[in-house]
Amino acid sequence: MSEKIKVCVIGAGAAGLCAARHLAGDPDTFEFVLFEKSTDVGGTWTYVEEVGQDNYGLPIHSSMYKNLRTNLPKEIMSFPDFPEIKTDGMDSCLLHSDILKYLKDYSQHFQLHAFIKFETLIERVKLVTVNNEEKWKVDTHELTTSKKESLYFDAVMICNGHYFDPYIPNIHGLDKFNGEVIHSHNYRIPEAFLDKKVIVLGASSSGIDIAFELTGKASHVYLSHNNCRLSIADSDGFTQVQGIDRFENDKFILKDKTAIAADVLMLCTGYKFSYPFLDDNCGISVNDNYVSPLYKHLINITCPTMCFIGIPTVVVPFPMFHMQVQYFLSVLKGKRLPSKDDQIADSNSLIANGTVAKRHAHKLSHNQWAYNDDLAQDGQFPALPDYYRSGYEAWWTKKRTNLRDYKKFCLVIDKKDDGSSSVQVVDP
Ligand code: FAD
Numbered sequence: 278m279s280e281k282i283k284v285c286v287i288g289a290g291a292a293g294l295c296a297a298r299h300l301a302g303d304p305d306t307f308e309f310v311l312f313e314k315s316t317d318v319g320g321t322w323t324y325v326e327e328v329g330q331d332n333y334g335l336p337i338h339s340s341m342y343k344n345l346r347t348n349l350p351k352e353i354m355s356f357p358d359f360p361e362i363k364t365d366g367m368d369s370c371l372l373h374s375d376i377l378k379y380l381k382d383y384s385q386h387f388q389l390h391a392f393i394k395f396e397t398l399i400e401r402v403k404l405v406t407v408n409n410e411e412k413w414k415v416d417t418h419e420l421t422t423s424k425k426e427s428l429y430f431d432a433v434m435i436c437n438g439h440y441f442d443p444y445i446p447n448i449h450g451l452d453k454f455n456g457e458v459i460h461s462h463n464y465r466i467p468e469a470f471l472d473k474k475v476i477v478l479g480a481s482s483s484g485i486d487i488a489f490e491l492t493g494k495a496s497h498v499y500l501s502h503n504n505c506r507l508s509i510a511d512s513d514g515f516t517q518v519q520g521i522d523r524f525e526n527d528k529f530i531l532k533d534k535t536a537i538a539a540d541v542l543m544l545c546t547g548y549k550f551s552y553p554f555l556d557d558n559c560g561i562s563v564n565d566n567y568v569s570p571l572y573k574h575l576i577n578i579t580c581p582t583m584c585f586i587g588i589p590t591v592v593v594p595f596p597m598f599h600m601q602v603q604y605f606l607s608v609l610k611g612k613r614l615p616s617k618d619d620q621i622a623d624s625n626s627l628i629a630n631g632t633v634a635k636r637h638a639h640k641l642s643h644n645q646w647a648y649n650d651d652l653a654q655d656g657q658f659p660a661l662p663d664y665y666r667s668g669y670e671a672w673w674t675k676k677r678t679n680l681r682d683y684k685k686f687c688l689v690i691d692k693k694d695d696g697s698s699s700v701q702v703v704d705p
Contacts, residue, residue, distance in 0.1 A: 294384050459541065
């Protein structure tokens with residue numbers, strides 16, 4: 278490696294900004310460039326009315342809808358080294374624009390703009406040998422000038438987001454449906470569905486949120502999913518139903534054989550992990566949303582100078598990015614990893630050597646705190662303050678039984694001088 282470690286960061290959403298903040302904090306060790314295809318920082322928190330393609334003919338990246346409020350409280354969403362998400366009111370669940378403002382403030386506070394090349398698309402990342410040294414050849418495309426360049430780096434941090442490539446389930450007979458099929462990625466406003474009968478398929482955060490937003494505007498909303506019945510009572514214009522089996526004779530046939538006619542099928546079926554710029558020689562494959570081979574959901578085991586920030590799901594993302602970035606930088610700075618065989622064995626344990634479905638391999642949920650602590654301990658940097666864990670657990674418990682109106686609650690954290698804290702979820 279050259280004297281300073283040259284790092285390429287792809288994407289200026291929360292993950293890429295976090296990477297930049299820590300790289301910029303160690304200028305004696307690292308020099309880096311952050312490439313972002315859009316005109317500003319913020320990634321998916323940049324709401325755009327349009328769907329489809331942007332001015333350059335590239336797919337619109339953001340999945341935000343106009344009225345989106347966060348499903349996590351602001352008190353635990355922030356980065357630990359920039360903890361305050363400033364807002365006018367007391368609300369814990371904020372509008373997407375508040376989070377975008379926070380990310381812009383973070384970028385400004387740590388003076389990151391000087392390192393970012395905007396409107397620059399990364400088209401290819403490939404491992405090459407230059408003067409007997411392994412380097413990452415990164416093909417860039419400056420969108421404003423159409424200039425293309427190949428640049429060489431010692432390490433690559435992939436922060437291109439995970440909510441832009443919709444997963445479309447295969448529903449038998451759907452080609453015969455004459456109504457509208459739309460993925461939540463392209464959902465913007467409820468008014469577009471006035472007086473329509475809508476089936477919202479999928480009951481993760483977006484499915485539940487969009488179903489409630491449509492209720493009262495659409496003539497009827499069916500929240501259809503395969504999970505156990507959620508604790509949401511049916512109401513005027515809203516019914517919770519089973520998952521869809523097929524479309525037949527102008528009706529959706531559910532798993533319990535009920536038949537429903539509808540005008541719109543809203544797919545809230547999630548996203549595919551997608552890295553269209555990775556050359557095969559990076560050694561990474563994505564199979565049923567399982568990205569492998571990765572050590573600690575993070576480091577490319579084949580070429581450990583490449584990492585992916587933000588792969589774990591059902592987590593509190595920003596603080597986790599803070600931990601993942603520091604761990605990867607500790608490895609670049611010389612922290613030794615276990616042998617490749619041991620890393621592979623560790624990684625295979627995520628799918629319990631084949632007994633856990635691959636698509637669940639990166640789901641951490643309540644295990645995220647042990648994961649974050651493990652990164653801190655192994656990478657030898659400070660653990661997250663405990664209020665992230667206690668705040669999340671208190672929020673999660675309250676949310677589970679109040680799915681319809683949990684966003685009106687406030688999370689109150691009392692941080693004590695000795696570093697301890699107490700948390701409470703209050704109904705204002
Ligand atoms: P992104 O924000 O997607 O940023 C990726 C960036 O990479 C983009 O700017 C993109 O333009 C750029 N990029 C991609 N490909 C290239 C390329 N080839 N070349 C150059 N640039 C590229 N999280 C929470 O904490 N709380 C919430 O309440 C919450 N709600 C959410 C609601 C929705 C609808 C969605 C979609 C997500 C939500 N999230 C929430 C999760 C959110 O995705 C994360 O909080 C976080 O913002 C992800 O950041 P990221 O940097 O990984 O990805």
